[in-house]
Amino acid sequence: MACFYGPRLVSNVHRKESYNLVTIYVNGVPLSVYKGLPLAVALYRNGIYGFSRSYKYGRLRGFYSLDWWGAERVGIEDGFEENPYVLQTREGLKVSCEMNVTMLNKLIWVFRNLFKVGFYNNWFFRSRFGWNLLLNTIKKTLPYNTPPLKVVDIPPPPKNISIETDVLVVGGGLAGLSAAVAASKSGAKTVLVEATYSVGGRLRYIDELNLEGLGSSGELIKNLVNEAVNNGVKILGETVFQGILDDAYVGYSLTNNTTILFKPKVVVVATGSREIPAIFEENDLPRIMYLSAATRLLKIYNTLPGRKGVIIGLNNDSIHIAEEFMRRGIKVTIVDKRRDGELRDLVEEAAEKNIEVITGVTRIAAKGANGVSSLEISVDGGARRRLNTFFVAMSPYRVPDMEVSGQFKIASAFDVRIGGFVPLHAWNGETNMDNILIAGSAGGILPMEVEYHLSRAVGYLAAHKAGGKLDDEYDNALNMGRKTLESNYPETLSALEDMDKAFKEGNAYSYYSWRKPITWYEGDPSKQFVCYSMDVTVADLIHMVEDMDMYRMELVKRFSGLGTGSCQGRDCIFNAAVIISSLSGKTPLEVGRFRTRYPVIPHKLYSLAGVEI
Amino acid sequence: MKRDYVIVGGGVVGLSIAYYLLKKKPGLKVSVLEKNYIGYGASTRNGSHIRVHFWSEENVRFAIESRKLMINLGKELGWNPILYLGGYLWLIFDEHTLKAYEEMNRRVWSKYGYPVIFLDEKEVKQRYPYLNISGLVKGVLGPQNGKIHHDFVTFGYYYGVKKRGGKVFEYNPVEELVVDDNKIKGVQTKNGFIEADNVIVAAGAWSKLILKTAGVDIPLTPVRKELGVMEPTKPFIEPLIIDMRPESQGLYICQTPRGEVMGSVDYPHVKNEYEFTNTMKYLSTFARHAINLIPALKYLSFLRIWSGDYNMSPDHSHILGRDDKWPEGLYVATGFSGHGFMMAPYVGVVMADHLIDGVIPELMKPFLPTRFEEGRLIKEMMVIG
Numbered sequence: 001m002a003c004f005y006g007p008r009l010v011s012n013v014h015r016k017e018s019y020n021l022v023t024i025y026v027n028g029v030p031l032s033v034y035k036g037l038p039l040a041v042a043l044y045r046n047g048i049y050g051f052s053r054s055y056k057y058g059r060l061r062g063f064y065s066l067d068w069w070g071a072e073r074v075g076i077e078d079g080f081e082e083n084p085y086v087l088q089t090r091e092g093l094k095v096s097c098e099m100n101v102t103m104l105n106k107l108i109w110v111f112r113n114l115f116k117v118g119f120y121n122n123w124f125f126r127s128r129f130g131w132n133l134l135l136n137t138i139k140k141t142l143p144y145n146t147p148p149l150k151v152v153d154i155p156p157p158p159k160n161i162s163i164e165t166d167v168l169v170v171g172g173g174l175a176g177l178s179a180a181v182a183a184s185k186s187g188a189k190t191v192l193v194e195a196t197y198s199v200g201g202r203l204r205y206i207d208e209l210n211l212e213g214l215g216s217s218g219e220l221i222k223n224l225v226n227e228a229v230n231n232g233v234k235i236l237g238e239t240v241f242q243g244i245l246d247d248a249y250v251g252y253s254l255t256n257n258t259t260i261l262f263k264p265k266v267v268v269v270a271t272g273s274r275e276i277p278a279i280f281e282e283n284d285l286p287r288i289m290y291l292s293a294a295t296r297l298l299k300i301y302n303t304l305p306g307r308k309g310v311i312i313g314l315n316n317d318s319i320h321i322a323e324e325f326m327r328r329g330i331k332v333t334i335v336d337k338r339r340d341g342e343l344r345d346l347v348e349e350a351a352e353k354n355i356e357v358i359t360g361v362t363r364i365a366a367k368g369a370n371g372v373s374s375l376e377i378s379v380d381g382g383a384r385r386r387l388n389t390f391f392v393a394m395s396p397y398r399v400p401d402m403e404v405s406g407q408f409k410i411a412s413a414f415d416v417r418i419g420g421f422v423p424l425h426a427w428n429g430e431t432n433m434d435n436i437l438i439a440g441s442a443g444g445i446l447p448m449e450v451e452y453h454l455s456r457a458v459g460y461l462a463a464h465k466a467g468g469k470l471d472d473e474y475d476n477a478l479n480m481g482r483k484t485l486e487s488n489y490p491e492t493l494s495a496l497e498d499m500d501k502a503f504k505e506g507n508a509y510s511y512y513s514w515r516k517p518i519t520w521y522e523g524d525p526s527k528q529f530v531c532y533s534m535d536v537t538v539a540d541l542i543h544m545v546e547d548m549d550m551y552r553m554e555l556v557k558r559f560s561g562l563g564t565g566s567c568q569g570r571d572c573i574f575n576a577a578v579i580i581s582s583l584s585g586k587t588p589l590e591v592g593r594f595r596t597r598y599p600v601i602p603h604k605l606y607s608l609a610g611v612e613i
Numbered sequence: 614m615k616r617d618y619v620i621v622g623g624g625v626v627g628l629s630i631a632y633y634l635l636k637k638k639p640g641l642k643v644s645v646l647e648k649n650y651i652g653y654g655a656s657t658r659n660g661s662h663i664r665v666h667f668w669s670e671e672n673v674r675f676a677i678e679s680r681k682l683m684i685n686l687g688k689e690l691g692w693n694p695i696l697y698l699g700g701y702l703w704l705i706f707d708e709h710t711l712k713a714y715e716e717m718n719r720r721v722w723s724k725y726g727y728p729v730i731f732l733d734e735k736e737v738k739q740r741y742p743y744l745n746i747s748g749l750v751k752g753v754l755g756p757q758n759g760k761i762h763h764d765f766v767t768f769g770y771y772y773g774v775k776k777r778g779g780k781v782f783e784y785n786p787v788e789e790l791v792v793d794d795n796k797i798k799g800v801q802t803k804n805g806f807i808e809a810d811n812v813i814v815a816a817g818a819w820s821k822l823i824l825k826t827a828g829v830d831i832p833l834t835p836v837r838k839e840l841g842v843m844e845p846t847k848p849f850i851e852p853l854i855i856d857m858r859p860e861s862q863g864l865y866i867c868q869t870p871r872g873e874v875m876g877s878v879d880y881p882h883v884k885n886e887y888e889f890t891n892t893m894k895y896l897s898t899f900a901r902h903a904i905n906l907i908p909a910l911k912y913l914s915f916l917r918i919w920s921g922d923y924n925m926s927p928d929h930s931h932i933l934g935r936d937d938k939w940p941e942g943l944y945v946a947t948g949f950s951g952h953g954f955m956m957a958p959y960v961g962v963v964m965a966d967h968l969i970d971g972v973i974p975e976l977m978k979p980f981l982p983t984r985f986e987e988g989r990l991i992k993e994m995m996v997i998g
């Protein structure tokens with residue numbers, strides 16, 4: 001296997017533990033931590049749960065996602081900002097975190113109703129005096145670092161790397177691996193890029209699932225990795241595919257910030273899916289995180305998220321992980337907005353496993369000073385009751401990751417059966433762009449077995465489009481996917497059929513059956529955060545829809561800033577669309593999504609400066 | 614229902630014209646037709662800068678009037694324009710250019726009450742310690758210039774039009790200007806025919822295409838420009854900085870009040886001007902020059918990039934009004950050549966006067982479409998980006 005300078009090649013599923021201790025300095029205070037841990041995890045282990053201040057209200061915030069794309073930032077020595085998940089602990093690392101919530105911040109929060117979106121349009125802030133006062137306050141209090149301003153000589157930036165291949169697979173989850181194996185088996189030169197340090201995607205954490213006809217999920221991934229390696233697939237770990245420009249297919253190494261220019265014949269987008277927040281009162285408190293983050297803490301970093309937790313969202317993942325939590329001595333309760341009737345199978349399954357479940361929860365309010373300490377809930381609008389908890393893990397719904405496909409001129413459809421916004425594509429992954437295919441849940445949430453089969457078909461097709469012959473297995477894989485859907489997942493089947501039809505007719509289509517979004521709980525809307533980065537609340541959405549007759553996402557984005565922070569809309573766009581839809585009576589498709597802009601994650605200027613093109 | 618005025622294009626210019634028409638004569642039937650969402654064109658894609666320092670007296674005077682309106686837009690529209698007068702700073706590295714600036718300052722800018730300030734290298738370094746400017750001849754600071762929020766101005770006019778009874782139709786592209794007997798009859802849209810006495814084409818980079826359907830050809834070239842913002846820092850760059858070294862390829866950099874550094878460079882013309890995609894060429898060229906000028910940008914990261922069109926006219930100046938050879942009732946407000954956002958308020962005012970009173974306001978006269986045939990070009994050289 002060829003070796004690349006720069007991005008690391010991976011073939012392992014699990015991370016090696018390091019038990020070396022190093023000293024890091026947080027705002028000058030020394031902390032002894034394990035070496036090579038993500039900073040956010042190291043802080044969590046040391047009881048530092050909130051490490052930044054929010055943009056507008058100055059609320060103390062911790063991490064939500066523990067992901068390479070996460071929007072959280074901390075300052076490092078030279079005054080610049082880093083993602084505290086990507087940033088790893090090392091001896092002498094100095095970080096600065098804005099943890100002081102000032103009197104002004106607290107006042108603004110108390111009087112938050114005066115500071116709703118558009119507040120600067122009121123007569124006072126429009127006046128010369130009021131505006132200058134506000135402008136100067138904003139400039140002084142923005143929760144960001146100032147870079148060192150001294151003019152220094154800059155060493156020449158590192159040059160980019162170029163990689164030529166037949167098929168480029170983006171994403172090393174089940175779909176990406178399956179596609180890569182199929183493509184390489186058909187003889188195509190295949191490169192797979194994966195943003196984290198190991199492949200397997202979600203199945204790294206859900207590794208004991210029994211998949212019909214395929215064995216356990218963990219085994220399946222291991223076999224796929226072996227097959228991929230044996231067939232010569234090059235797997236680049238810790239490398240983010242940033243998107244496609246007119247003149248380049250761009251990758252970005254997280255380990256050393258090298259820019260990579262790919263020259264693929266065909267691209268398979270297999271970026272998978274992700275969780276989104278549940279919308280409830282004070283859903284921004286530290287220790288409220290995605291279920292995947294809590295899982296990662298425990299399973300990868302051997303760190304207890306807490307002894308007591310609440311999971312929001314009853315589904316296969318949450319049951320599976322609740323079991324794991326319980327095995328590790330964590331008390332968990334799963335709450336869900338839907339009623340028993342809608343969730344019968346899952347409720348029964350949870351009961352069998354002795355997991356406490358509360359369904360029909362209509363209202364949730366988180367309480368706590370510097371982190372969540374309890375949830376106040378009501379069931380069916382009844383009396384409030386308090387659940388004491390140390391952490392909250394959110395998994396109310398999964399959506400496809402459209403950070404790559406959303407950049408293209410691929411129309412998006414909306415189908416709530418498969419994750420809301422989806423890029424319009426055919427059964428076999430074809431899009432309206434000749435050399436771009438979509439595989440797996442990146443194109444709509446699929447059951448794992450189906451994902452495996454259909455993504456293999458996409459892989460065969462990719463190899464064919466890159467100039468090889470179409471493997472005989474292609475039809476077989478498609479059929480297996482369809483058969484599995486027919487016998488076990490009729491709802492997903494009809495969604496895929498609707499999409500396939502819409503794709504062939506060239507129409508965006510919409511399927512929305514919710515009366516109220518299942519991710520949105522009752523409560524004081526001014527305390528419910530939709531966009532964490534820019535502090536946009538449900539009250540802001542209500543103001544836009546009801547007082548300003550504004551419902552289109554492109555306008556909502558520009559007026560409120562929603563989606564313009566570091567996460568670029570990943571966390572908020574689905575919730576915003578369904579909430580605006582239920583406020584305005586428009587369909588989520590009419591509300592729409594704003595165009596995803598290049599790049600997938602922020603790309604350092606220094607790295608770009610070295611690119612020769 | 615027959616409309617008095619149909620405006621093709623829901624950008625800041627079209628909306629401003631609609632607003633001032635309705636303000637001047639309440640009760641007029643005015644419709645704005647937009648093929649996407651309002652502001653889809655350059656109006657939500659621009660750098661949102663305003664300045665008065667142009668090279669030609671005509672543009673200077675026009676821009677001064679527009680600036681006055683911009684600054685008071687909060688009162689006028691109830692929308693805070695998010696005014697931020699950080700100035701423009703031109704970094705000049707050769708004596709020849711400096712002479713030209715000094716001459717302009719004497720002859721035009723000072724005359725109208727907007728002189729610039731000349732700063733020597735030491736003063737520039739004192740005020741802007743983050744700049745790497747060895748070899749600087751002079752910095753030219755136009756403190757009267759700055760930034761205004763482009764989206765809010767566009768929204769302000771949009772809500773103003775609606776409040777005054779105008780109609781704005783989004784997702785309603787005009788396919789054809791309908792002309793009969795050398796008179797405009799209305800427009801054919803995707804959703805049907807709309808009858809109108811007067812049609813004003815304010816369709817930005819698409820104006821040329823629309824005008825062709827009425828047999829009118831005006832010399833416009835859309836040129837795609839890319840722009841991007843970096844992840845925010847605490848604000849430290851006050852002015853819009855323009856690096857005049859030829860090797861810096863027209864580099865300009867600024868920072869928004871919420872901390873996002875933003876900027877662009879000139880780079881070779883691309884073919885697909887109506888596809889708002891981006892290039893690595895832009896990213897890498899900008900990164901190189903930006904780090905050279907402000908080494909502190911070394912670790913900043915591009916957060917989001919996009920592109921839009923400069924709608925270039927032969928003399929880099931806007932085209933307003935009509936040519937008597939055109940079908941009766943057809944007007945244009947286009948060709949803004951990269952500075953239409955700042956001109957939009959005053960364009961609305963003069964166009965409303967022109968359309969309703971039938972006069973040609975003095976400051977509008979130089980901008981008529983007939984100037985190309987008549988050889989009365991405006992000498993405008995200050996296009997930024």
Ligand SMILES: Cc1cc2nc3c(=O)[nH]c(=O)nc-3n(C[C@H](O)[C@H](O)[C@H](O)COP(=O)(O)OP(=O)(O)OC[C@H]3O[C@@H](n4cnc5c(N)ncnc54)[C@H](O)[C@@H]3O)c2cc1C
Pocket residue numbers: 621622623624625626627646647648649650651652653654655656657658659660661662663785786787788815816817818819820823838839840920921922923946947949950951952953954955956998
């Ligand atoms: C990158 C960039 C930076 C810039 N920076 C600045 C700056 O700092 N300061 C400044 O003053 N100016 C700047 N400009 C220029 C400024 O943005 C434009 O001059 C200005 O927005 C023009 O407004 P407009 O309304 O004429 O055109 P647009 O905003 O382009 O509006 C035209 C509208 O017409 C619509 N349309 C097109 N065809 C049809 C049809 N057939 N039917 C219906 N509707 C149609 C389009 O969808 C569009 O919304 C910049 C431009 C760019 C691209």
